[in-house]
Amino acid sequence: GDSVTQMEGPVTLSEEAFLTINCTYTATGYPSLFWYVQYPGEGLQLLLKATKADDKGSNKGFEATYRKETTSFHLEKGSVQVSDSAVYFCALSDSNSGYALNFGKGTSLLVTP
Amino acid sequence: IAGITQAPTSQILAAGRRMTLRCTQDMRHNAMYWYRQDLGLGLRLIHYSNTAGTTGKGEVPDGYSVSRANTDDFPLTLASAVPSQTSVYFCASSDGAGARRNEQFFGPGTRLTVL
Numbered sequence: 001g002d003s004v005t006q007m008e009g010p011v012t013l014s015e016e017a018f019l020t021i022n023c024t025y026t027a028t029g030y031p032s033l034f035w036y037v038q039y040p041g042e043g044l045q046l047l048l049k050a051t052k053a054d055d056k057g058s059n060k061g062f063e064a065t066y067r068k069e070t071t072s073f074h075l076e077k078g079s080v081q082v083s084d085s086a087v088y089f090c091a092l093s094d095s096n097s098g099y100a101l102n103f104g105k106g107t108s109l110l111v112t113p
Numbered sequence: 114i115a116g117i118t119q120a121p122t123s124q125i126l127a128a129g130r131r132m133t134l135r136c137t138q139d140m141r142h143n144a145m146y147w148y149r150q151d152l153g154l155g156l157r158l159i160h161y162s163n164t165a166g167t168t169g170k171g172e173v174p175d176g177y178s179v180s181r182a183n184t185d186d187f188p189l190t191l192a193s194a195v196p197s198q199t200s201v202y203f204c205a206s207s208d209g210a211g212a213r214r215n216e217q218f219f220g221p222g223t224r225l226t227v228l
Binding site for chain 2: 034036042043044045046049089098099100101102103104105106
């Protein structure tokens with residue numbers, strides 16, 4: 001079945017460092033791809049999305065490009081802030097379950113001053 | 114606009130007891146979902162509903178049941194709780210139509226501990 005694999009954390013970076021969180025997927029069709037963020041003690045929020053190959057999603061300085069040839073959707077940010085400390089989840093839509101989201105296991109990011 | 118609300122915020126429950134987690138959305142979304150979040154496992158789909166009156170099983174449905182009597186509410190019931198159901202439960206909804214159908218909005222979660 002469809003699945004998502006993302007790099008394991010935790011990831012610790014200094015403020016203003018460059019961030020990459022790798023995400024690859026396996027899917028039989030052409031799913032939409034998402035990055036969600038979960039701040040401590042909160043629910044998940046949509047960070048960005050891409051619905052077809054070569055689309056680039058972007059929000060709050062984060063970017064990810066839907067790469068069909070490498071089945072990847074890596075999350076990047078050029079300069080992280082302490083406020084970016086959170087858990088990041090890569091996900092794809094699954095048309096077999098009412099378009100529910102199939103999540104990776106999450107990557108915890110800690111940004112230190 | 115409240116979005117999605119869940120109740121209770123947290124609960125400690127004795128094994129064998131029955132428990133219903135409530136979820137209500139005011140966005141008139143057609144589709145609703147229940148996930149559980151466990152450390153190291155991410156979020157896993159329990160049940161979903163594409164529209165009022167219909168439900169479907171997700172990846173981990175055993176021990177849980179749902180109903181969808183109307184558009185707004187999607188309760189999750191544990192008929193006889195077991196310790197392995199200790200988790201954080203998230204309800205989500207989506208428009209269910211067109212290009213926005215995949216974008217889901219999440220509630221704040223219910224932290225459930227089964228002893």
